[in-house]
Amino acid sequence: MEKLRYALYTGCTARESTPELLKSTLAIADKLGIELVLLDEASCCGASHLQDYDDFLSLVLNARNICYAEKLGLTMVTICNTCQLNTAMTKHRLDTNPELKAKVNAKLAEVGLEYKGTSEVTHFLYALVQDFGLEKLAKMVKVPLSHFNIAPFYGCHNIRPSELQNLSNGGENPYNPTSLDDLIIACGGVNVDYAEKNKCCGFHAELQSPHTAAVLTGNAIAGAMDANADWMVTPCPLCHLKLDVQHHAASKAIGRDVKLPVLHMPQMVGLALGCTPAELGLNHHVTKVDFV
Template sequence: MPSPTLRYAYFPGCVARGACQELYQSTAALTQALGIELLELKKAACCGSGTYKEDSQLLEDTVNARNIALAESLDLPLLTHCSTCQGVLGHVDERLKEARENNPAYLEEVNRFLVKEDCAPYRGSSEVKHILWALIGDYGLEALQERVTRRLEGLKCAAFYGCYLLRAQKSIPFDNPFQPESMENVFRAVGATPVYYRGRTQCCGWPLSSYAAAESFTMAGGHLQEALEAGADCLVTPCPLCHLNLDSRQPEVEKVIGRSLGLPVLHLPQLVALALGVPPRELGLERHVVSTKPVLEKLGIIDN
Protein backbone atom coordinates (compact mmCIF):
# COMPACT_ATOMS: atom_id res chain seq x y z
CA MET A 1 0.00 0.00 0.00
CA PRO A 2 1.18 3.56 -0.66
CA SER A 3 2.21 5.87 2.11
CA PRO A 4 -0.83 7.64 3.56
CA THR A 5 1.19 10.84 3.66
CA LEU A 6 2.13 11.40 0.03
CA ARG A 7 2.75 15.15 -0.21
CA TYR A 8 3.46 17.40 -3.18
CA ALA A 9 4.07 21.05 -3.91
CA TYR A 10 1.12 21.65 -6.21
CA PHE A 11 1.50 23.72 -9.38
CA PRO A 12 -2.04 23.98 -10.83
CA GLY A 13 -1.06 26.23 -13.72
CA CYS A 14 -3.19 28.90 -15.35
CA VAL A 15 -5.82 27.06 -17.35
CA ALA A 16 -7.11 25.00 -14.42
CA ARG A 17 -7.67 28.22 -12.49
CA GLY A 18 -9.47 29.81 -15.44
CA ALA A 19 -11.07 28.15 -18.45
CA CYS A 20 -10.85 24.61 -17.04
CA GLN A 21 -11.77 25.09 -13.40
CA GLU A 22 -13.23 21.59 -13.39
CA LEU A 23 -9.68 20.24 -13.62
CA TYR A 24 -8.70 22.11 -10.45
CA GLN A 25 -11.90 20.88 -8.78
CA SER A 26 -11.47 17.23 -9.82
CA THR A 27 -7.78 17.14 -8.89
CA ALA A 28 -8.73 18.27 -5.38
CA ALA A 29 -11.45 15.61 -5.21
CA LEU A 30 -9.16 12.86 -6.50
CA THR A 31 -6.22 13.60 -4.22
CA GLN A 32 -8.50 13.93 -1.21
CA ALA A 33 -10.05 10.55 -2.01
CA LEU A 34 -6.59 8.99 -2.21
CA GLY A 35 -5.25 10.69 0.91
CA ILE A 36 -2.68 12.73 -1.02
CA GLU A 37 -1.78 16.14 0.43
CA LEU A 38 -1.26 19.08 -1.92
CA LEU A 39 0.48 22.27 -0.84
CA GLU A 40 -0.46 24.76 -3.54
CA LEU A 41 2.31 27.06 -4.77
CA LYS A 42 0.24 30.24 -4.76
CA LYS A 43 3.26 32.42 -5.52
CA ALA A 44 4.16 30.45 -8.65
CA ALA A 45 4.09 32.09 -12.09
CA CYS A 46 2.78 30.83 -15.42
CA CYS A 47 5.23 28.39 -16.98
CA GLY A 48 4.90 30.27 -20.27
CA SER A 49 3.49 27.35 -22.24
CA GLY A 50 6.67 27.29 -24.33
CA THR A 51 6.32 30.92 -25.49
CA TYR A 52 8.90 32.59 -23.23
CA LYS A 53 11.77 30.93 -25.04
CA GLU A 54 10.67 32.55 -28.32
CA ASP A 55 11.95 35.77 -26.80
CA SER A 56 14.58 34.44 -24.41
CA GLN A 57 15.70 31.03 -23.20
CA LEU A 58 17.05 32.73 -20.10
CA LEU A 59 13.57 34.13 -19.39
CA GLU A 60 11.93 30.70 -19.60
CA ASP A 61 14.62 29.14 -17.44
CA THR A 62 14.54 31.87 -14.80
CA VAL A 63 10.74 31.97 -14.42
CA ASN A 64 10.53 28.20 -14.11
CA ALA A 65 13.63 27.86 -11.96
CA ARG A 66 11.76 30.07 -9.52
CA ASN A 67 8.68 27.81 -9.73
CA ILE A 68 10.78 24.74 -9.03
CA ALA A 69 12.70 26.53 -6.26
CA LEU A 70 9.37 27.20 -4.51
CA ALA A 71 8.81 23.43 -4.39
CA GLU A 72 12.39 22.84 -3.28
CA SER A 73 11.89 25.24 -0.36
CA LEU A 74 9.21 22.82 0.87
CA ASP A 75 11.45 19.79 0.24
CA LEU A 76 8.72 18.34 -1.95
CA PRO A 77 8.36 17.22 -5.56
CA LEU A 78 6.43 19.61 -7.78
CA LEU A 79 3.13 18.14 -8.98
CA THR A 80 1.25 19.37 -12.03
CA HIS A 81 -1.87 18.11 -13.79
CA CYS A 82 -1.10 19.86 -17.09
CA SER A 83 0.98 18.17 -19.78
CA THR A 84 2.14 21.54 -21.10
CA CYS A 85 3.29 22.64 -17.65
CA GLN A 86 4.96 19.26 -17.19
CA GLY A 87 6.76 19.59 -20.51
CA VAL A 88 8.02 23.12 -19.90
CA LEU A 89 8.91 22.73 -16.21
CA GLY A 90 10.36 19.26 -16.73
CA HIS A 91 12.53 20.36 -19.62
CA VAL A 92 13.79 23.42 -17.74
CA ASP A 93 14.58 21.18 -14.77
CA GLU A 94 16.57 18.85 -17.04
CA ARG A 95 18.41 21.74 -18.64
CA LEU A 96 19.35 23.38 -15.35
CA LYS A 97 20.49 20.09 -13.82
CA GLU A 98 22.75 19.64 -16.84
CA ALA A 99 23.97 23.23 -16.43
CA ARG A 100 24.83 22.51 -12.80
CA GLU A 101 27.29 19.90 -14.07
CA ASN A 102 28.44 21.34 -17.39
CA ASN A 103 27.74 25.08 -17.38
CA PRO A 104 27.64 26.34 -13.78
CA ALA A 105 28.06 29.94 -14.92
CA TYR A 106 24.67 29.82 -16.62
CA LEU A 107 22.98 28.42 -13.53
CA GLU A 108 24.63 31.14 -11.46
CA GLU A 109 23.19 33.74 -13.85
CA VAL A 110 19.71 32.27 -13.41
CA ASN A 111 20.06 32.20 -9.64
CA ARG A 112 21.23 35.81 -9.51
CA PHE A 113 17.84 36.84 -10.89
CA LEU A 114 16.09 34.70 -8.28
CA VAL A 115 18.08 36.22 -5.43
CA LYS A 116 17.17 39.70 -6.69
CA GLU A 117 13.53 38.73 -6.26
CA ASP A 118 14.14 37.41 -2.73
CA CYS A 119 13.62 33.86 -3.91
CA ALA A 120 15.68 30.88 -2.86
CA PRO A 121 18.10 29.73 -5.57
CA TYR A 122 17.37 26.73 -7.73
CA ARG A 123 19.24 23.70 -6.37
CA GLY A 124 18.00 20.86 -8.57
CA SER A 125 16.85 18.87 -5.54
CA SER A 126 13.24 18.33 -6.56
CA GLU A 127 11.32 16.43 -9.27
CA VAL A 128 8.70 17.73 -11.65
CA LYS A 129 5.95 15.15 -11.79
CA HIS A 130 2.67 15.02 -13.69
CA ILE A 131 -0.21 13.54 -11.72
CA LEU A 132 -0.23 10.60 -14.15
CA TRP A 133 3.35 9.74 -13.13
CA ALA A 134 2.45 10.23 -9.46
CA LEU A 135 -0.47 7.81 -9.72
CA ILE A 136 1.69 5.19 -11.40
CA GLY A 137 5.05 5.66 -9.71
CA ASP A 138 4.20 6.90 -6.23
CA TYR A 139 0.73 5.63 -5.47
CA GLY A 140 0.89 2.53 -7.64
CA LEU A 141 -1.67 0.96 -9.94
CA GLU A 142 -2.32 -2.00 -7.66
CA ALA A 143 -3.06 0.30 -4.74
CA LEU A 144 -5.24 2.46 -6.97
CA GLN A 145 -7.18 -0.59 -8.09
CA GLU A 146 -7.80 -1.52 -4.46
CA ARG A 147 -9.39 1.89 -3.85
CA VAL A 148 -11.85 1.57 -6.73
CA THR A 149 -15.45 1.40 -5.50
CA ARG A 150 -17.15 1.90 -8.85
CA ARG A 151 -15.44 -0.08 -11.57
CA LEU A 152 -15.91 1.60 -14.95
CA GLU A 153 -16.89 -1.66 -16.64
CA GLY A 154 -17.95 -1.34 -20.26
CA LEU A 155 -16.67 2.23 -20.68
CA LYS A 156 -14.40 2.49 -23.71
CA CYS A 157 -11.81 5.21 -23.12
CA ALA A 158 -9.51 6.66 -25.76
CA ALA A 159 -6.39 8.34 -24.34
CA PHE A 160 -5.21 11.57 -25.89
CA TYR A 161 -1.63 12.12 -24.74
CA GLY A 162 -0.82 15.10 -26.95
CA CYS A 163 2.68 16.50 -27.41
CA TYR A 164 4.24 17.82 -24.24
CA LEU A 165 3.78 14.89 -21.90
CA LEU A 166 5.63 12.50 -24.19
CA ARG A 167 8.17 14.52 -26.12
CA ALA A 168 9.18 17.72 -24.33
CA GLN A 169 11.72 16.04 -22.04
CA LYS A 170 14.70 13.92 -22.91
CA SER A 171 13.36 11.11 -20.78
CA ILE A 172 10.00 10.39 -19.18
CA PRO A 173 9.24 7.98 -16.37
CA PHE A 174 6.99 4.95 -16.56
CA ASP A 175 6.35 5.07 -20.30
CA ASN A 176 7.62 4.85 -23.85
CA PRO A 177 7.23 8.18 -25.71
CA PHE A 178 6.56 6.39 -28.99
CA GLN A 179 4.30 3.60 -27.76
CA PRO A 180 2.83 4.87 -24.47
CA GLU A 181 0.66 2.71 -22.25
CA SER A 182 0.52 4.65 -18.98
CA MET A 183 -2.95 6.09 -19.44
CA GLU A 184 -4.27 2.83 -20.81
CA ASN A 185 -2.87 1.07 -17.73
CA VAL A 186 -4.75 3.53 -15.52
CA PHE A 187 -7.92 2.80 -17.51
CA ARG A 188 -7.48 -0.92 -16.89
CA ALA A 189 -6.85 -0.33 -13.19
CA VAL A 190 -10.21 1.43 -12.82
CA GLY A 191 -12.06 -1.15 -14.92
CA ALA A 192 -12.41 0.76 -18.20
CA THR A 193 -11.47 -0.59 -21.63
CA PRO A 194 -8.69 1.22 -23.55
CA VAL A 195 -9.34 2.17 -27.16
CA TYR A 196 -6.40 2.66 -29.49
CA TYR A 197 -6.31 4.97 -32.51
CA ARG A 198 -3.62 6.61 -34.59
CA GLY A 199 -3.85 10.19 -33.32
CA ARG A 200 -3.56 9.55 -29.60
CA THR A 201 0.07 10.73 -29.42
CA GLN A 202 -0.23 13.62 -31.88
CA CYS A 203 -0.78 17.35 -31.41
CA CYS A 204 -4.34 18.45 -30.63
CA GLY A 205 -3.90 21.59 -32.75
CA TRP A 206 -4.13 24.08 -29.89
CA PRO A 207 -0.85 25.90 -30.74
CA LEU A 208 -2.28 26.72 -34.20
CA SER A 209 -5.68 27.88 -33.02
CA SER A 210 -4.83 31.56 -32.53
CA TYR A 211 -3.63 32.11 -36.10
CA ALA A 212 -4.76 29.09 -38.17
CA ALA A 213 -8.10 28.09 -36.68
CA ALA A 214 -9.30 26.01 -39.64
CA GLU A 215 -6.13 23.94 -39.66
CA SER A 216 -6.25 23.56 -35.88
CA PHE A 217 -9.86 22.41 -35.90
CA THR A 218 -9.25 20.06 -38.82
CA MET A 219 -6.45 18.45 -36.82
CA ALA A 220 -8.62 18.12 -33.72
CA GLY A 221 -11.52 16.82 -35.78
CA GLY A 222 -9.37 14.09 -37.28
CA HIS A 223 -8.43 12.79 -33.84
CA LEU A 224 -12.00 12.88 -32.59
CA GLN A 225 -13.29 11.06 -35.66
CA GLU A 226 -10.61 8.37 -35.33
CA ALA A 227 -11.49 7.80 -31.68
CA LEU A 228 -15.20 7.54 -32.49
CA GLU A 229 -14.53 5.13 -35.34
CA ALA A 230 -12.46 3.00 -32.95
CA GLY A 231 -15.51 2.73 -30.68
CA ALA A 232 -14.62 5.22 -27.95
CA ASP A 233 -17.30 6.37 -25.52
CA CYS A 234 -15.08 9.22 -24.41
CA LEU A 235 -11.67 10.79 -24.86
CA VAL A 236 -9.48 11.26 -21.78
CA THR A 237 -6.65 13.79 -21.71
CA PRO A 238 -3.95 14.77 -19.19
CA CYS A 239 -3.75 18.32 -20.60
CA PRO A 240 -6.24 21.17 -20.15
CA LEU A 241 -5.07 22.88 -23.36
CA CYS A 242 -5.86 19.71 -25.29
CA HIS A 243 -9.21 19.67 -23.48
CA LEU A 244 -9.98 23.19 -24.67
CA ASN A 245 -9.40 22.31 -28.30
CA LEU A 246 -11.11 18.94 -28.16
CA ASP A 247 -14.08 19.75 -25.91
CA SER A 248 -14.67 23.50 -25.66
CA ARG A 249 -14.16 24.01 -29.38
CA GLN A 250 -15.77 20.81 -30.56
CA PRO A 251 -18.82 22.68 -31.95
CA GLU A 252 -16.46 24.83 -34.04
CA VAL A 253 -14.53 21.72 -35.06
CA GLU A 254 -17.78 20.13 -36.27
CA LYS A 255 -18.48 23.13 -38.51
CA VAL A 256 -15.03 23.00 -40.06
CA ILE A 257 -15.05 19.26 -40.79
CA GLY A 258 -18.75 19.16 -41.69
CA ARG A 259 -19.58 16.31 -39.36
CA SER A 260 -21.37 15.89 -36.04
CA LEU A 261 -19.13 14.43 -33.33
CA GLY A 262 -20.51 14.74 -29.79
CA LEU A 263 -17.60 12.87 -28.17
CA PRO A 264 -17.26 13.65 -24.44
CA VAL A 265 -13.74 14.64 -23.36
CA LEU A 266 -12.76 13.98 -19.73
CA HIS A 267 -9.80 15.19 -17.72
CA LEU A 268 -7.79 12.28 -16.33
CA PRO A 269 -8.55 13.16 -12.66
CA GLN A 270 -12.28 13.18 -13.44
CA LEU A 271 -12.19 9.64 -14.82
CA VAL A 272 -10.19 8.21 -11.93
CA ALA A 273 -12.27 10.04 -9.32
CA LEU A 274 -15.47 8.59 -10.81
CA ALA A 275 -14.03 5.11 -10.22
CA LEU A 276 -13.33 6.04 -6.60
CA GLY A 277 -16.99 6.84 -6.08
CA VAL A 278 -16.73 10.64 -6.13
CA PRO A 279 -20.10 12.13 -7.19
CA PRO A 280 -20.05 13.74 -10.65
CA ARG A 281 -21.25 17.07 -9.20
CA GLU A 282 -17.95 17.29 -7.29
CA LEU A 283 -15.94 16.88 -10.50
CA GLY A 284 -17.26 19.77 -12.56
CA LEU A 285 -18.58 17.52 -15.33
CA GLU A 286 -21.43 19.95 -15.96
CA ARG A 287 -18.90 22.56 -17.10
CA HIS A 288 -18.00 20.67 -20.28
CA VAL A 289 -19.22 21.93 -23.63
CA VAL A 290 -19.85 18.41 -24.92
CA SER A 291 -22.25 16.73 -22.50
CA THR A 292 -20.78 14.01 -20.30
CA LYS A 293 -24.22 12.52 -19.63
CA PRO A 294 -23.68 9.63 -22.09
CA VAL A 295 -20.65 8.55 -20.01
CA LEU A 296 -22.61 8.65 -16.77
CA GLU A 297 -25.55 6.86 -18.36
CA LYS A 298 -23.31 4.08 -19.65
CA LEU A 299 -21.93 3.64 -16.15
CA GLY A 300 -25.39 3.74 -14.60
CA ILE A 301 -24.52 6.78 -12.50
CA ILE A 302 -27.34 9.07 -11.42
CA ASP A 303 -26.15 12.34 -9.94
CA ASN A 304 -28.87 14.12 -8.06
Protein backbone atom coordinates (compact mmCIF):
# COMPACT_ATOMS: atom_id res chain seq x y z
CA MET A 1 0.00 0.00 0.00
CA GLU A 2 1.20 3.49 -0.80
CA LYS A 3 2.12 5.54 2.26
CA LEU A 4 -0.83 7.51 3.60
CA ARG A 5 -0.25 11.28 3.59
CA TYR A 6 -2.49 13.95 5.05
CA ALA A 7 -2.45 17.65 5.81
CA LEU A 8 -2.94 17.92 9.57
CA TYR A 9 -5.14 20.75 10.84
CA THR A 10 -4.31 20.70 14.53
CA GLY A 11 -6.82 23.31 15.68
CA CYS A 12 -6.01 25.53 18.64
CA THR A 13 -6.59 23.19 21.57
CA ALA A 14 -3.92 20.69 20.51
CA ARG A 15 -1.41 23.57 20.51
CA GLU A 16 -2.48 24.91 23.89
CA SER A 17 -4.52 23.10 26.54
CA THR A 18 -4.15 19.57 25.18
CA PRO A 19 -0.52 19.38 23.98
CA GLU A 20 -0.73 15.64 24.63
CA LEU A 21 -3.20 15.32 21.76
CA LEU A 22 -0.75 16.64 19.17
CA LYS A 23 2.09 14.68 20.72
CA SER A 24 0.20 11.38 20.68
CA THR A 25 -1.20 12.01 17.18
CA LEU A 26 2.31 12.47 15.80
CA ALA A 27 3.58 9.50 17.82
CA ILE A 28 1.06 7.04 16.44
CA ALA A 29 1.31 8.42 12.90
CA ASP A 30 5.02 7.65 13.11
CA LYS A 31 4.40 4.11 14.36
CA LEU A 32 1.76 3.46 11.72
CA GLY A 33 3.81 4.97 8.91
CA ILE A 34 1.32 7.75 8.18
CA GLU A 35 2.81 11.06 7.07
CA LEU A 36 1.18 14.15 8.54
CA VAL A 37 2.11 17.57 7.11
CA LEU A 38 1.30 20.27 9.66
CA LEU A 39 -0.79 23.18 8.39
CA ASP A 40 1.01 25.88 10.37
CA GLU A 41 -0.70 28.62 8.36
CA ALA A 42 -4.18 27.60 9.55
CA SER A 43 -6.23 29.80 11.85
CA CYS A 44 -8.88 28.93 14.44
CA CYS A 45 -12.06 27.42 12.93
CA GLY A 46 -14.26 29.72 15.00
CA ALA A 47 -15.56 26.78 17.03
CA SER A 48 -19.16 27.61 15.98
CA HIS A 49 -19.02 30.74 18.17
CA LEU A 50 -17.38 33.03 15.62
CA GLN A 51 -20.10 31.65 13.32
CA ASP A 52 -22.70 33.11 15.69
CA TYR A 53 -21.02 36.51 15.49
CA ASP A 54 -19.82 36.79 11.90
CA ASP A 55 -20.76 33.90 9.66
CA PHE A 56 -19.13 35.26 6.51
CA LEU A 57 -15.80 35.91 8.20
CA SER A 58 -15.82 32.36 9.54
CA LEU A 59 -16.37 31.02 6.02
CA VAL A 60 -13.47 33.04 4.64
CA LEU A 61 -11.10 31.92 7.40
CA ASN A 62 -12.07 28.25 7.16
CA ALA A 63 -11.83 28.34 3.36
CA ARG A 64 -8.34 29.81 3.73
CA ASN A 65 -7.36 26.86 5.95
CA ILE A 66 -8.59 24.38 3.36
CA CYS A 67 -6.68 26.28 0.63
CA TYR A 68 -3.43 25.27 2.30
CA ALA A 69 -4.39 21.58 2.22
CA GLU A 70 -5.36 22.01 -1.44
CA LYS A 71 -1.97 23.55 -2.19
CA LEU A 72 -0.37 20.36 -0.86
CA GLY A 73 -2.83 18.26 -2.83
CA LEU A 74 -3.72 16.37 0.35
CA THR A 75 -6.83 15.41 2.27
CA MET A 76 -7.10 17.52 5.41
CA VAL A 77 -7.37 15.58 8.65
CA THR A 78 -8.67 17.18 11.81
CA ILE A 79 -8.09 16.02 15.38
CA CYS A 80 -10.91 18.00 16.97
CA ASN A 81 -14.58 17.29 16.33
CA THR A 82 -15.50 20.97 16.33
CA CYS A 83 -12.75 21.79 13.82
CA GLN A 84 -14.13 18.93 11.75
CA LEU A 85 -17.67 20.31 11.91
CA ASN A 86 -16.79 23.87 11.00
CA THR A 87 -14.31 22.95 8.28
CA ALA A 88 -16.59 20.34 6.70
CA MET A 89 -19.56 22.71 6.97
CA THR A 90 -17.60 25.46 5.19
CA LYS A 91 -16.53 23.04 2.47
CA HIS A 92 -20.06 21.77 2.00
CA ARG A 93 -21.57 25.25 1.83
CA LEU A 94 -18.99 26.49 -0.68
CA ASP A 95 -19.10 23.35 -2.82
CA THR A 96 -22.88 23.52 -3.12
CA ASN A 97 -23.26 27.29 -3.55
CA PRO A 98 -21.23 28.76 -6.44
CA GLU A 99 -22.37 32.30 -5.62
CA LEU A 100 -21.13 32.04 -2.04
CA LYS A 101 -17.91 30.40 -3.21
CA ALA A 102 -17.28 33.31 -5.59
CA LYS A 103 -17.88 35.81 -2.79
CA VAL A 104 -15.44 34.01 -0.50
CA ASN A 105 -12.89 33.65 -3.29
CA ALA A 106 -13.08 37.38 -4.00
CA LYS A 107 -11.82 37.92 -0.45
CA LEU A 108 -9.23 35.15 -0.60
CA ALA A 109 -7.86 36.67 -3.84
CA GLU A 110 -6.73 39.65 -1.75
CA VAL A 111 -4.13 37.36 -0.16
CA GLY A 112 -3.39 35.40 -3.32
CA LEU A 113 -5.42 32.31 -2.45
CA GLU A 114 -8.28 30.49 -4.14
CA TYR A 115 -10.62 27.89 -2.64
CA LYS A 116 -11.19 25.18 -5.24
CA GLY A 117 -12.87 22.38 -3.32
CA THR A 118 -10.28 19.78 -4.28
CA SER A 119 -9.30 18.57 -0.78
CA GLU A 120 -11.49 16.32 1.33
CA VAL A 121 -11.82 16.97 5.07
CA THR A 122 -12.00 14.11 7.52
CA HIS A 123 -11.30 13.42 11.17
CA PHE A 124 -8.18 11.40 12.00
CA LEU A 125 -10.41 8.74 13.62
CA TYR A 126 -12.02 8.04 10.25
CA ALA A 127 -8.68 8.17 8.45
CA LEU A 128 -7.57 5.35 10.75
CA VAL A 129 -10.79 3.35 10.49
CA GLN A 130 -11.38 3.74 6.76
CA ASP A 131 -8.07 4.51 5.06
CA PHE A 132 -5.57 2.70 7.28
CA GLY A 133 -7.91 -0.09 8.25
CA LEU A 134 -8.61 -1.67 11.62
CA GLU A 135 -7.47 -5.14 10.59
CA LYS A 136 -4.06 -3.81 9.74
CA LEU A 137 -3.98 -1.80 12.95
CA ALA A 138 -5.00 -4.82 15.03
CA LYS A 139 -2.04 -6.75 13.61
CA MET A 140 0.34 -4.02 14.79
CA VAL A 141 -0.91 -4.07 18.38
CA LYS A 142 1.92 -4.89 20.78
CA VAL A 143 0.15 -4.36 24.10
CA PRO A 144 -3.48 -5.45 23.80
CA LEU A 145 -5.68 -3.38 26.11
CA SER A 146 -7.53 -6.52 27.16
CA HIS A 147 -7.50 -5.64 30.87
CA PHE A 148 -9.62 -2.57 30.35
CA ASN A 149 -13.28 -1.76 29.99
CA ILE A 150 -13.15 1.33 27.81
CA ALA A 151 -16.06 3.74 27.35
CA PRO A 152 -16.14 5.41 23.93
CA PHE A 153 -17.31 9.03 23.98
CA TYR A 154 -17.95 10.05 20.38
CA GLY A 155 -18.51 13.82 20.67
CA CYS A 156 -21.35 15.51 18.80
CA HIS A 157 -19.51 17.17 15.96
CA ASN A 158 -18.10 14.01 14.36
CA ILE A 159 -21.50 12.37 14.04
CA ARG A 160 -24.07 15.15 13.74
CA PRO A 161 -25.54 16.48 11.54
CA SER A 162 -25.22 13.12 9.78
CA GLU A 163 -26.16 14.58 6.42
CA LEU A 164 -22.90 16.56 6.53
CA GLN A 165 -20.69 14.20 8.48
CA ASN A 166 -21.64 11.12 6.47
CA LEU A 167 -19.71 12.68 3.59
CA SER A 168 -16.52 11.80 5.46
CA ASN A 169 -17.33 9.42 8.30
CA GLY A 170 -18.31 6.38 6.29
CA GLY A 171 -22.01 6.65 7.02
CA GLU A 172 -21.74 6.45 10.82
CA ASN A 173 -25.23 6.55 12.30
CA PRO A 174 -25.42 9.20 15.03
CA TYR A 175 -27.91 7.13 17.04
CA ASN A 176 -25.74 4.05 16.99
CA PRO A 177 -22.15 4.97 16.11
CA THR A 178 -19.59 2.16 15.97
CA SER A 179 -16.22 3.53 14.77
CA LEU A 180 -14.74 4.22 18.18
CA ASP A 181 -16.11 0.94 19.57
CA ASP A 182 -14.46 -0.88 16.65
CA LEU A 183 -11.20 0.94 17.29
CA ILE A 184 -11.26 -0.08 20.97
CA ILE A 185 -11.78 -3.70 19.92
CA ALA A 186 -8.95 -3.44 17.37
CA CYS A 187 -6.69 -2.26 20.21
CA GLY A 188 -7.64 -5.38 22.14
CA GLY A 189 -9.81 -3.53 24.65
CA VAL A 190 -13.34 -4.22 25.85
CA ASN A 191 -15.81 -1.60 24.63
CA VAL A 192 -18.59 -0.72 27.04
CA ASP A 193 -22.01 0.43 25.92
CA TYR A 194 -23.85 3.25 27.67
CA ALA A 195 -26.58 5.69 26.73
CA GLU A 196 -24.43 8.83 26.88
CA LYS A 197 -21.72 7.70 24.48
CA ASN A 198 -23.17 9.72 21.59
CA LYS A 199 -24.48 12.60 23.70
CA CYS A 200 -23.25 16.12 24.34
CA CYS A 201 -20.51 16.90 26.93
CA GLY A 202 -21.72 20.49 27.39
CA PHE A 203 -18.44 22.15 26.43
CA HIS A 204 -19.86 24.84 24.18
CA ALA A 205 -22.18 26.24 26.85
CA GLU A 206 -19.73 26.08 29.72
CA LEU A 207 -19.30 29.82 30.21
CA GLN A 208 -22.82 31.05 29.46
CA SER A 209 -24.77 28.12 30.88
CA PRO A 210 -22.53 26.44 33.45
CA HIS A 211 -25.24 24.37 35.15
CA THR A 212 -26.52 22.80 31.91
CA ALA A 213 -22.94 22.10 30.85
CA ALA A 214 -21.99 20.54 34.18
CA VAL A 215 -25.04 18.25 34.26
CA LEU A 216 -24.23 16.98 30.76
CA THR A 217 -20.63 16.31 31.78
CA GLY A 218 -21.75 14.57 34.96
CA ASN A 219 -24.27 12.39 33.13
CA ALA A 220 -21.63 11.32 30.62
CA ILE A 221 -19.07 10.27 33.24
CA ALA A 222 -21.75 8.66 35.41
CA GLY A 223 -23.05 6.68 32.45
CA ALA A 224 -19.58 5.35 31.71
CA MET A 225 -18.97 4.53 35.38
CA ASP A 226 -22.28 2.67 35.66
CA ALA A 227 -21.33 0.63 32.61
CA ASN A 228 -18.25 -0.46 34.55
CA ALA A 229 -15.74 1.51 32.49
CA ASP A 230 -12.15 1.82 33.71
CA TRP A 231 -11.61 4.87 31.56
CA MET A 232 -13.08 6.84 28.69
CA VAL A 233 -11.70 7.61 25.26
CA THR A 234 -12.70 10.44 22.93
CA PRO A 235 -11.64 11.77 19.51
CA CYS A 236 -12.45 15.35 20.59
CA PRO A 237 -10.14 17.52 22.73
CA LEU A 238 -13.04 19.72 23.80
CA CYS A 239 -14.95 16.72 25.18
CA HIS A 240 -11.66 15.66 26.75
CA LEU A 241 -11.20 19.00 28.52
CA LYS A 242 -14.76 19.00 29.78
CA LEU A 243 -14.62 15.44 31.11
CA ASP A 244 -11.03 15.53 32.36
CA VAL A 245 -10.91 18.95 34.01
CA GLN A 246 -14.50 19.65 35.08
CA HIS A 247 -15.41 16.60 37.13
CA HIS A 248 -15.70 18.64 40.36
CA ALA A 249 -18.37 20.93 38.92
CA ALA A 250 -20.01 17.93 37.24
CA SER A 251 -20.17 15.98 40.50
CA LYS A 252 -21.69 18.94 42.28
CA ALA A 253 -24.27 19.47 39.53
CA ILE A 254 -25.55 15.89 39.54
CA GLY A 255 -25.11 15.26 43.27
CA ARG A 256 -22.78 12.32 42.88
CA ASP A 257 -19.02 11.92 42.77
CA VAL A 258 -17.98 11.17 39.23
CA LYS A 259 -14.47 10.89 37.89
CA LEU A 260 -12.74 8.76 35.26
CA PRO A 261 -9.49 9.11 33.35
CA VAL A 262 -10.24 10.32 29.81
CA LEU A 263 -7.81 9.45 27.04
CA HIS A 264 -7.54 11.04 23.63
CA MET A 265 -8.19 8.57 20.82
CA PRO A 266 -4.52 8.58 19.66
CA GLN A 267 -3.33 8.02 23.23
CA MET A 268 -5.35 4.82 23.40
CA VAL A 269 -4.02 3.63 20.05
CA GLY A 270 -0.52 4.60 21.17
CA LEU A 271 -0.77 2.49 24.33
CA ALA A 272 -1.79 -0.50 22.22
CA LEU A 273 1.08 0.11 19.79
CA GLY A 274 3.55 0.11 22.65
CA CYS A 275 4.30 3.83 22.93
CA THR A 276 5.57 4.99 26.32
CA PRO A 277 3.37 7.17 28.57
CA ALA A 278 5.85 10.01 28.00
CA GLU A 279 5.52 9.70 24.22
CA LEU A 280 1.76 10.04 24.62
CA GLY A 281 1.85 12.92 27.10
CA LEU A 282 -0.14 10.99 29.70
CA ASN A 283 1.32 13.28 32.37
CA HIS A 284 -0.78 16.19 31.07
CA HIS A 285 -4.10 14.93 32.41
CA VAL A 286 -5.88 16.57 35.35
CA THR A 287 -7.68 13.31 36.19
CA LYS A 288 -4.62 11.15 36.59
CA VAL A 289 -4.03 8.26 34.24
CA ASP A 290 -2.94 5.88 36.96
CA PHE A 291 -3.30 2.53 35.25
CA VAL A 292 -0.15 2.46 33.11
